[in-house]
Amino acid sequence: MEPTTILVVDDEPDILRLVEVVLAEGDWRVVCASDGEEALALARRERPGAILLDSRMPRGGGEETLARLKDDPATRATPVILMTALARSSNSEVPPGYAGVIPKPFDPLTLSDTIRSILGT
Amino acid sequence: MSTQPVDHRAKYLELVSQYVGSFPEKLATLERAMADGRGGDAKALAEAREVAHRIHGTAGCYGLRELSNAAAVLDDVLTQMKRGDGGDWVEAERAARAVRAIAEAAARERAD
Numbered sequence: 001m002e003p004t005t006i007l008v009v010d011d012e013p014d015i016l017r018l019v020e021v022v023l024a025e026g027d028w029r030v031v032c033a034s035d036g037e038e039a040l041a042l043a044r045r046e047r048p049g050a051i052l053l054d055s056r057m058p059r060g061g062g063e064e065t066l067a068r069l070k071d072d073p074a075t076r077a078t079p080v081i082l083m084t085a086l087a088r089s090s091n092s093e094v095p096p097g098y099a100g101v102i103p104k105p106f107d108p109l110t111l112s113d114t115i116r117s118i119l120g121t
Numbered sequence: 122m123s124t125q126p127v128d129h130r131a132k133y134l135e136l137v138s139q140y141v142g143s144f145p146e147k148l149a150t151l152e153r154a155m156a157d158g159r160g161g162d163a164k165a166l167a168e169a170r171e172v173a174h175r176i177h178g179t180a181g182c183y184g185l186r187e188l189s190n191a192a193a194v195l196d197d198v199l200t201q202m203k204r205g206d207g208g209d210w211v212e213a214e215r216a217a218r219a220v221r222a223i224a225e226a227a228a229r230e231r232a233d
Contacts, residue, residue, distance in 0.1 A: 014140050014179045021132050056174075085178030105181020105189050108133065 004049035005029040006115070009039040009065065010083065011057045018108055019052070026112025036065035043075045050119055052102070055084035066097050081118055140183045141231050144224045147172065155217055159210050163203075169213075170199035176220065185227055191219045 006028045008019050016032045023030045031046050033039040035057050043051060051069070055062035062082065069075045079099035083106070094101050100118030102111070151172045157165030173196040181189030195216035201208035 012175055012179055014143070015182060017139075018133075018136050018182055021136060025132070085174060104178035105186070108182055 003027050003029045004121075005031060005046055007031050007033060007039065007042055007046060007048040007051045009033045009036070009051065009057065010054040011035060012054070015054075015104075019111065022108040022111050023115075028112065028115075036061065036068070039065055040068055040072075040075075043069060043078060044072065047074075048078060050099070050115065051078055051080045052083050052115070053080050053098075055082060055086055070097055079119055081115065137183050138231060140179070141185075141228050144228055147176065148221055148224060151176075151217060151220070155210075155213065166199065166203055170196060170203055173199055173217075173220070185223075188220065188223045188227060191216065191223050195220055 006023060008016060008023070008030060009032075010016050010019070011034050013034070016034065020030045020032055031042055031048065033042050039051070039053070042048075053062050053065060057065070062084070066080055069078065069080060080097065082095060082098045082101045083104060084101065085104040102114060102118075106114070151169055154165045154169035154172060158169050173192050176192035177189050177196050179189075180186075180192060195213065198208040198213045198216050202210075202213065
């Protein structure tokens, strides 16, 4: 079976490197973007099964990027998981439009399972 | 037998090592921005807050919880100062010294 593609969007290279390695080990196909504009282009081209989106980024922050993903028929149905250091608890309320929240810092060794749990897969 | 967990751990440790190796640059950026911020540069204060926020969010993902927590304290102080609703440079510099001490201890621990 083909691995599910996940788009990881974060402007922090240290996070992208880490997430790329741990999710690839968790049998995901990982594509990465470092800002909102790049994320939108990759979401349209790669049609990921899920998007992991940082809340604070240049060229379209998390909120703006989410709004544009939801406005586009090509990306509207893709579940988007918010990844944020602003939420400091795993019990944080899920903001409208998101499928779930992963607070930073997260445990890289359980990240893949956390995402699958949010997606119900 | 699968060797995947071993590979996973080795890659993770390599990334942790790379991350710890970036501390001198990150701390220098933080301290330069704080010095400029203390001189009245609002943009530098925002930059210092951004660096602290990133260390808070990232260090814990690399298993450096103590550093993440220390950076969260600094992030909170600088955020209050940026908003003008609390905090001061004495408090911020105390928090920044804690961040440096913990980062340097983490680097020494991994070098041993």
